[in-house]
Amino acid sequence: MSALLAERAPQAPAPRAHVLAGPAAPRLTSMLGHAGIATSPHPGSGTVTVAAAPSVEDAVRTGAATDRPQLLVCDTVTPAGLRLALHVGVAAVLRSAGLTPPHLAAAVHGAHHGDGRMPYAALAQLLTDAVSPAVRPAAPPAAPAPLTARQTAVLDLMAEGHGNAVIARTLHCSEHTVKNVIYELMARLQARNRAHAVAHAVRLGLI
């Protein structure tokens, strides 16, 4: 309560970032510069080690055992990748798509303070897995090609219990479009009905 009522943020020293070498390192370093975060050539206290790579698996491999990244910036984050990251002690995993300097700065500060941060869909899938390993489908459906943004948005709304009319209104499209998107989704996820499609999507970490 006292923390919430505090007018001013306590001024902690700003963390520096140590970027692990890799193809995406220059872009990340430049973005850190824009975010006002100084980079350091060495890891150390007060420094957050950051790795950028296409996948979590690649990013984890980037760091030597003595030079573990604390923050990963990845193009794709699968549930398995997230599990690996948490296993090796990385608590902050960021998707690179649409990443802006303020978001990156917030993530570096968060990692410095040990906040756990990760994409929702991958986390939700991991939690499903953690609590109910016994009832996993015997043969989990093969991971399909990634969904489009619109398909994901429709699935998200379906998973929150909305019907076509509300989905159409929320996404500013016609109900006809929503029906088409759902039709595509059913085929793509090999689902028999809406509940089935939503269950697949949650289990695959798509939403």
Add this chain to the structure above:
Amino acid sequence: MGEPVPVSVVALDPVLEAGTKSTLYACPDVTVTEPDTPGAPGGPAAEPRVVVMIVDRFARAELDMLRATRDTAGRPAVVLVASDLTPGDALHALAAGARALLRRREADAPRLSRAVLAAARGDCTLPPDLLDQLLNRSGAAGDAPGWAAAGLSERERSVLSMVADGHETSEIAQRLAYSQRTVTTVVHDITQRFRLRNRAHAVAYALRAGLL
């Protein structure tokens, strides 16, 4: 440095609400909006992208509040700040769509604003010890708090997992040797208890909350 994220605050306690707003006013990356004020012409949009919800515990009333918040215009992401969070609470809050869970004593201005920024991107923020507990749990929602303690009964779980596998009422009745009426009643009980809208909602919620 990019547009500040429009954020609003809901709390049952007006002192906490005012305190949280003044905390957020001090954060440059966010801008505090009132949920029911129209956007000034040329000004920032009135629709918050993130809502900070301050609660004591996460129980049924808070679950309803979270859902109601998610259903407002713009479908804001919810950052939940609670005095106390058990792993069971956390699972239910995440299943209901919360994107960040913070303990009140840890929710200082920098952490709150980081959680808001993360939520605006669809990322989840969790205290690391809570995340550990969530991932190392075994057994379904065994330590869930009072209102959710029972989780699902054996019968409810078997019916709902068949729903999740795409089966219709008649098939479920046949396979489990129940009447169709029983199957419908079981599904109805689940949706009533967790305030769910339909079968798709029930399946997603149950999977994410670890009830299935």
